[in-house]
Amino acid sequence: MPIPLLKNTSISKKLYFTIGIMAVLILIEICVLGFALSTLSSIRAYVNGEALWSKAQRDASQQLRLYAYSADEENYQSFLKNLSIPKGDRRARLALEKPVLDIAEARAGLLQGRNHPDDIDGMINLLLRFGKNQYLSQTINYWRKAENSLLKLVPVSRELHKAFKNGPLSHKDVQVYINQIKSINAEIAPAEDGFSATLGEGSRWLERMVLRTLMAVALTVEITGIIIAVSISRNIRKGLGSIISAAQRLAGGKLDERVVVKTGDEIGQLATTFNTMADHLQDTIEQFKTSETKLLSFFDSTLACHVLLDKELCMLYYNKASVEFARKHYHHEVRRGMPVEEWVQSNRLESFIKNCETAMGGQMVQEEIPITYVGGETYWWSLTFAGAYNTDGEVIGVSYHAVNITERIQQEQEIRSHNALLKEIAFIQSHSIRRPVASILGLMNVFEAEEWVIDEEGLTMLKAATLELDENIRSIVDKIYDDEISETVPAGQSSIKI
Numbered sequence: 001m002p003i004p005l006l007k008n009t010s011i012s013k014k015l016y017f018t019i020g021i022m023a024v025l026i027l028i029e030i031c032v033l034g035f036a037l038s039t040l041s042s043i044r045a046y047v048n049g050e051a052l053w054s055k056a057q058r059d060a061s062q063q064l065r066l067y068a069y070s071a072d073e074e075n076y077q078s079f080l081k082n083l084s085i086p087k088g089d090r091r092a093r094l095a096l097e098k099p100v101l102d103i104a105e106a107r108a109g110l111l112q113g114r115n116h117p118d119d120i121d122g123m124i125n126l127l128l129r130f131g132k133n134q135y136l137s138q139t140i141n142y143w144r145k146a147e148n149s150l151l152k153l154v155p156v157s158r159e160l161h162k163a164f165k166n167g168p169l170s171h172k173d174v175q176v177y178i179n180q181i182k183s184i185n186a187e188i189a190p191a192e193d194g195f196s197a198t199l200g201e202g203s204r205w206l207e208r209m210v211l212r213t214l215m216a217v218a219l220t221v222e223i224t225g226i227i228i229a230v231s232i233s234r235n236i237r238k239g240l241g242s243i244i245s246a247a248q249r250l251a252g253g254k255l256d257e258r259v260v261v262k263t264g265d266e267i268g269q270l271a272t273t274f275n276t277m278a279d280h281l282q283d284t285i286e287q288f289k290t291s292e293t294k295l296l297s298f299f300d301s302t303l304a305c306h307v308l309l310d311k312e313l314c315m316l317y318y319n320k321a322s323v324e325f326a327r328k329h330y331h332h333e334v335r336r337g338m339p340v341e342e343w344v345q346s347n348r349l350e351s352f353i354k355n356c357e358t359a360m361g362g363q364m365v366q367e368e369i370p371i372t373y374v375g376g377e378t379y380w381w382s383l384t385f386a387g388a389y390n391t392d393g394e395v396i397g398v399s400y401h402a403v404n405i406t407e408r409i410q411q412e413q414e415i416r417s418h419n420a421l422l423k424e425i426a427f428i429q430s431h432s433i434r435r436p437v438a439s440i441l442g443l444m445n446v447f448e449a450e451e452w453v454i455d456e457e458g459l460t461m462l463k464a465a466t467l468e469l470d471e472n473i474r475s476i477v478d479k480i481y482d483d484e485i486s487e488t489v490p491a492g493q494s495s496i497k498i
Helices: 011-070 073-096 103-112 117-130 134-150 153-166 171-251 266-300 320-329 346-360 406-448 456-487
Strands: 305-310 315-318 365-372 378-389 395-404
Touching: 011 073, 011 117, 011 134, 011 153, 011 171, 073 103, 073 117, 073 134, 073 153, 103 117, 117 134, 134 171, 153 171, 171 266, 305 320, 346 365, 346 378, 346 395, 378 406, 406 456
Parallel strands: none
Antiparallel strands: 305 315, 305 395, 365 378, 378 395
């Protein structure tokens, strides 16, 4: 029978209620289980820590007595080493009793007390959660008393150590120290026994409490789940079955699949919503295919290489020019998911990744660079890095666009070369040619004089000026000829990664 409280509740609210109740109960059960395991593990850790504390206390006392008899420094150092374990536990307790908790100091103290690192957080949490519990509070009081008694060994050890530094002690003096040590040990024993007893009582109390809580939660979860599941499943099984069948056929590729709506309740509304969703899905897929065809046609019609990268710089999309480039120059096929390291040259990888990061940061990067290929040839490329965004304006990757501008760069270089040649010719004309011409003109003026008589010196000067003029003219002709030859050499072709 349906639960009376849910009898007139809509199916959608029943489902939400069922899921919510089960989720909360399961979460509570998991939390209680985790709490139980953590608490029991922490109790075990304290029992183990108490054993370490007791052993260290006994060993420290024993080593101090041996030191009193033998004056062996090794025994004294062993006493200090064993005493550091209770001191570490004291350090942790004081850190947790401060008005402002010092968790780091508490961890360090428990580590010094040789507690296992994996148990430390649980020990700290147990003390913070149950520190005011009657069992644990009594345990801490006994712990505090035992520490105060144990620390009395410190001044005794220092006096004894100082006394041995001044020289040997008499048997009577040694016995005085031995009696002090025994008295302190006798004072420690009751507190240590009380610590063990109350800790045992507390662990048994916690164990009973945890087991009862676990059983109560588990029974609640199981019974509640069975009642709610049985009462609701009968009402929605048939309607959901037809919707599931239609959904499976739709998932199999039958986009024209629809559910026959027979009722007007939530199952009927769900069926109607499913049909509407199927209509939208069919329209969306058709529109997507049309848009994808147009987009592919646009990108595949260009000679430029275009690649879309995700945020991890792996290929999401590449156009036809990129595929042909890879086939021609690398003899392999590009693929979706190809990481950037596989198609960008190693010497350009760092700058490429940096440009991609800049683009994803919102700043477009444009650069024109020459790239030398494996065969030694060089191409010039115009590269553009722009951020790629989804419809929500979120960055999804990088749009990388590469255009071959080698021909344009070569034309610019030719123009600059011609300009340089013209400047050089103009320089030769204005300087080198004018000098011999001026010399010839000067000699002609001399020849025209009536009193001039042909002599060997004049002819030599005329010949030298003529030869210099001829040499400069030849230089201009050679430069022009060399420039024409260089223009006939085809530009280098190359095949490296873009």
